[in-house]
Amino acid sequence: MEITVGAFVAAGLAALFVLAMQVSNITAFQRADGYNVYAYFQNVGGLRERAPVNLGGVQIGRVEAITLDAARFEARVTLNIDRQFNDLPSDTAASIRTSGLLGEQYVSLEPGGMPDSLAEGDEITLTRSALVLEDIVGQFLYNQSAGGED
């Protein structure tokens, strides 16, 4: 009986372990070895904290925090980038993209050509905000109606 109870408890703990390692992204815990850079966006759209930061389609970090800069009235996005990618050019550009038509939003980085690299606490100055679908549709309709009157 002791053995079966022990096996039962072990099975339960093993299930929790598998759920932690295989089902959930517990690796997100191990983000201590990264550095933070900041990017200001006029509009972050539906970007969430912990969204991926990609370069060339490969994930190199995560969105650490999104706050509003009260002085600039812009969203201040903290990007936590993996320590192994510590050689990004300082004029790297950041833009908010959507994976697929309805997928989640992520930050895409495009490397520039400057020789010096981004370090902890730096700001990414070249940014492109999220595309807001309503704005695009509104602009399209406006252009259409303006063109129709000619």
Add this chain to the structure above:
Amino acid sequence: MTAVLQRMGASTLAVLATLGRATLFFLRVLLGVGEMLRRPGLLLREIYSVGVLTLVIILVSGLFVGMVLGLQGYYTLVDFGAEQSLGVLVALSLTRELGPVVTALLFAGRAGSALTAEIGLMKATEQLSGMEMMAVDPERRICAPRLFAALISLPLLAMIFTLLGIIGAYLVGTAMLGIDGGSFWSQMQAQVSFVDDVLNGLIKSVLFGLAAGWIAVFNGYDCLPTSHGVSRATTRTVVVTSLVVLGLDFVLTALMFD
């Protein structure tokens, strides 16, 4: 009219009195923890009868719940071309809700009813009074190990249920429906968070275990010492546990996931 009001008042007072007895009972059982830890064999035996013997129903229903979830989720997701997200759908529903809740409901039916019937029958056959005569506190000797066995077993069972459900959905998804196994797991890992989903599900199941154990043991201890009383207490255990688990689940979900 007065008679109706009187009856309503009497039943309200009876409910309040039961609640008060249940709370006092719980506190007295908590005081028995130290004594229970000195005799871990008692706890071990109860974990066996409450947890290990419930394992079969949990394994089988977990597998089938996951398979059904995989099948139904697939038919809904395929309309949107999002059938690769089946893993996310199944894992989130199981870790957050179905794992803890369905396990607690099955647990109430399989183990809770047995606990109530056992303790109730002990009371009806005056074994509990006999223990008191021998200066053995039945609340500590009988009730505490059973309550804590439920508290320990339910989270373990819920984790096993959740894992089996995900495996069931994976089997159905890859073998029957032709979903790519790689994207099943990778999308799941990208979307399921350990703290928000797995850990919150675990906290839920711990609280459900506490509720299920408390209700089952108290109903047995508090029942009328007749065959009719034992049968009513057993029924009440299953009904009350199910309602409390579902109500508690709503409150916890509202607190945990915003």
